Each structure stands twice: as structure tokens, then as C-alpha cells.
Amino acid sequence: MLKASIFKFTIYFFSFYPLFAVVAYWIIGSAPGNITGLMMIILLFFILLYSKSLKFSSFLIFYIMFWLYSTILNIVKVNNDISIFKYLYSNHYLHFLIFLMFLQLDLKNMKLNLKFIHGFLIFIVIFSVIVSIIQQFIPTFFTNPDYVKAWMETERGSLFVSEELRSPSIYSWSGSLGFGLIFLPFVAIVVNNFLIKNKKRVAYLFLFLGLLVAILSKFRWSMVNAIVLFAMIFHYSKGAKISKYKVFFIFLLVLLGIYYLLGFVGINVDKLLADRILETSKGGLTQGTASTRLLAFEIFFKFFPKEPIFGVGLQKTRELITELAGRSSQIHVGYLALFYHYGLIGGLFYMGFIYYLTKTLYLNTKIHGYYSPLYSWIGFLLSNLTLFYLIPFEAGILLVLLLDKYYLIYYRGGIRISPGKKMSFYPARV
Numbered sequence: 507m508l509k510a511s512i513f514k515f516t517i518y519f520f521s522f523y524p525l526f527a528v529v530a531y532w533i534i535g536s537a538p539g540n541i542t543g544l545m546m547i548i549l550l551f552f553i554l555l556y557s558k559s560l561k562f563s564s565f566l567i568f569y570i571m572f573w574l575y576s577t578i579l580n581i582v583k584v585n586n587d588i589s590i591f592k593y594l595y596s597n598h599y600l601h602f603l604i605f606l607m608f609l610q611l612d613l614k615n616m617k618l619n620l621k622f623i624h625g626f627l628i629f630i631v632i633f634s635v636i637v638s639i640i641q642q643f644i645p646t647f648f649t650n651p652d653y654v655k656a657w658m659e660t661e662r663g664s665l666f667v668s669e670e671l672r673s674p675s676i677y678s679w680s681g682s683l684g685f686g687l688i689f690l691p692f693v694a695i696v697v698n699n700f701l702i703k704n705k706k707r708v709a710y711l712f713l714f715l716g717l718l719v720a721i722l723s724k725f726r727w728s729m730v731n732a733i734v735l736f737a738m739i740f741h742y743s744k745g746a747k748i749s750k751y752k753v754f755f756i757f758l759l760v761l762l763g764i765y766y767l768l769g770f771v772g773i774n775v776d777k778l779l780a781d782r783i784l785e786t787s788k789g790g791l792t793q794g795t796a797s798t799r800l801l802a803f804e805i806f807f808k809f810f811p812k813e814p815i816f817g818v819g820l821q822k823t824r825e826l827i828t829e830l831a832g833r834s835s836q837i838h839v840g841y842l843a844l845f846y847h848y849g850l851i852g853g854l855f856y857m858g859f860i861y862y863l864t865k866t867l868y869l870n871t872k873i874h875g876y877y878s879p880l881y882s883w884i885g886f887l888l889s890n891l892t893l894f895y896l897i898p899f900e901a902g903i904l905l906v907l908l909l910d911k912y913y914l915i916y917y918r919g920g921i922r923i924s925p926g927k928k929m930s931f932y933p934a935r936v
Contacts (some may be wrong), residue, residue, distance in 0.1 A: 509559075512552055512614040516608070517908050519545075521623050523901035524630055524688060527679035530597050531650065539598070539681055539899075546601040547594050549608055559612035565862035566606050572855035573603050576820070576848060583819030598899040605904060609911055616915055622919040624699050627692045630676075631715060634689055638719045642773050645673070653678040680901065681872065686728035686889060690716060691882035691902030695909065696736050698878035701742040709739075714760045721764060722773075725890045731885035733757070738877050798834040799892055805829055806842040817849030840890025856896065869908060874913035879906040 514562045527538040531653035534541065553560065576599060591811070593600070640647045646654055653674065677685040693716035702708035713736055739753045809826060822836070830836075837843040845853040864887070867880045898904075917933070 509556055509613055513613055514618055520901040520905040531679050539934050540595050543601050546604045550604050553607050556611055561610045565859050566610055568858035569606055572859055573599055575852045575855055580819045584821045598897045599878050602897045602899045613915055627696050631693055631696055634675040635715050635719055638673055638722045641673040650678040673722050675719055685723055686725055687900035688732055688902035690731050690885055691906045694878040694882045698876055705927055710756055717760055718764050719759055727889045730888055734885055738881055741877050755862040798838040800817050801834055802837045802839040805837055806846055815849050817847050819854055820847050834895055838840055840894045843894040870910055870914055874917040876913050879910035882906040
């Protein structure tokens, strides 16, 4: 009973996380990630309490090996001077390990008010859209002051004139990558729910809103992730050939709708495309910020052969800083950075974890019929083609992983409600 209550609490907590992050900043005066980290430490005691029901899946075993290896490597190579207490509340490598262990606890016969959760996520998505549009005219609207300060320091005060300025909607309070790894998984859950209920037009509307906010955010990797969510339509269409044309046609309509809607509210879409996406003002993709991805390959092939087995640890060596020469802050392709920092040993451990967790989510979708966890996870994997962010300890990813387990609990309990029925907020195999 206690296990089920804790599990339900974590689902509600991560559903409310975008608003909790604001409260944490203004009332508690602490970064929300640190508070979540402390919550994971508390969760560890419950895991130990119910350790007999803990199952060690393949992806958990590979992640444990990666965590152990990266921890030892950083102690030996980097010699981090950090207190045990700070490590416990701030290290997301550890926190994600605890979360994965929590997912492996055996849970049965648990009920959750998914109707309420989905309704709240709909509110969060709509609220995000409104804030994102307002930020196109008032950049600091509902934006974390620390985020604004960091941006002005980076861009030398050009907050209101830089074409690089991002619009994080309500997620600047949640962390640097809060937008793509919280908002888009929330959109995926909402869209999947309407597809399950056979309310496809409403699902298309929320796909439209997801892509709209992604474009306005100016995060290119988030735009790609938003486009990936359209693939969920395939799984709820009868004819594969028809669905391919249908999805393509829907995507074109969404793009046209976004183009004319933004123009209608006074946003210069052509300038947004030219300055941020195509970077014509900086000489095109090969000269602008996108060029840092090309630089990543150049630097990787130069430095990886020097420490190919063990890696250099999670640090910027003097050689790396000298080679970057201010052109980039890091090796801006996550999988290249993975092998540079952790070598073949750590890299293979991590890729084993990625493979088995992806495989698990795919097989689970065949059981319970919900594709939002899988596509949200795929979005994270794609983000590391342009970012270096190995540990997805973000509310959206954590929520879809929790819901994936919950859907399995319901399916295996024999509760399967067909799409389109009144209570189809509960898991249903399609």
C-alpha cells in the first residue's frame, strides 16, 4: 500500500513540476533540481525497505555499471573536490540511478486518477502556448531572473535585440533543458490520450501547439523532437499507406497554420526562419551556431585517440579549451562527447543502457498500446545529436517512464478499456 502511495505521489509531483519550480524559486529560494535530488535520496530509503521486490533489468544493470565507472573515473581523473552532502543532492547521475531502481520495484493493484492528470497537462500545454507568444513581445515575461541574467552576460546585454534569444515559455524555472524534456513529453501524453480516445482532430490541434511553441522557443533540437511526435499518428491509423500520406498532409497543414498564425499576431516569421533556423545573418548553417556540430567532429577525431579506452572524465582539459578557442563551449554532439569523456568502456556501458531501455519501452508499447513514453524517449535520444546531456533527469521524461510502468500495471491487471469509451483515460491496448 505504501509503495503504491509513493508511486502515485511521484507521478503527481512530476505532473505539477513546472509550477512547483516557480514556487520553489520564489518561496523556498532553492533550485528545484536540488529539491528533487533530495526527494530521490528520501526515495532511496523506501527502495531499501522494499529491496526484496527490486528487479534488476538489463537497462538498470548497464546504468549501474556506467554510474560506477563514471564516478570512479571522475575521482581519479578529475579529482573533484566536492562534499558528500552536495553530491547527494546535486548529482543527477546518482538521482537517475535511484529513479531507475524505483521503477523496478514490483507494484500491483494501483489506481490513479489519470483523467485529472491529463486535464492538468492540457492546462499546462495551453498556458505554455500563451506565455510563449507573449514572450515574443516581452522577452522577460514569466522568465526566471537568473535565466535572464545569464543570457545578458552571455550576449553582452543584447537581451532585446539578439536573434539568438530563446523563448523558454514557463520552463526557465525548471532548468536549462526544461523546455524540450518537460513540455514536449507533456504534449506527447496529451496527444496520445486523444488518439487513444479516437479524438484525432483534438490530437492534431495539440501537435500543432507543440510544434508552434517549439518554433517560437528557437531551440532547434526541440523543433525536431516536436516533429517526431507526429509519428504517433501512424499507430492509430488503419492503413499504413494511407496514414503516411495523411501524416505528411497534416504536418504541412500544421506548418502553414503556424506560419499564418504567427504573422497574424504580429511575429515576423521570415526573420525568425532566417536569423535562427537558417542563420543567414551569420553566414548560414556552416558559419553560425550550427557550425559547432561540425566543429565537434573535428575536435573529437583529434583528441579521442589520445584517451580512447578510459576517457578524460567529465572535464574540459586545457587542450580542449585551447582547441575550442571560444568557438564553442563543449563538444556539441552528445554521443561524441560521451566517448571523449568516458572512453570506450564508459561509452559502451551507456549505450548498453540506452539500447535496453529503448527496447523495453518499445516492447511495452506492444502490450499496453501507449506510445507517448517511447516517442518522448526517442526525442531525448535525438537531442544528444546536437547537445551533450546524458542524464535525462527532467520532469517530462521521468513522468512518461512512470506512466509506462503504470500502464503495464493496469494492463496486466486485466483492466483494458477500448478507445472511444467514456473512461478511456485508462490504459487500453490498441
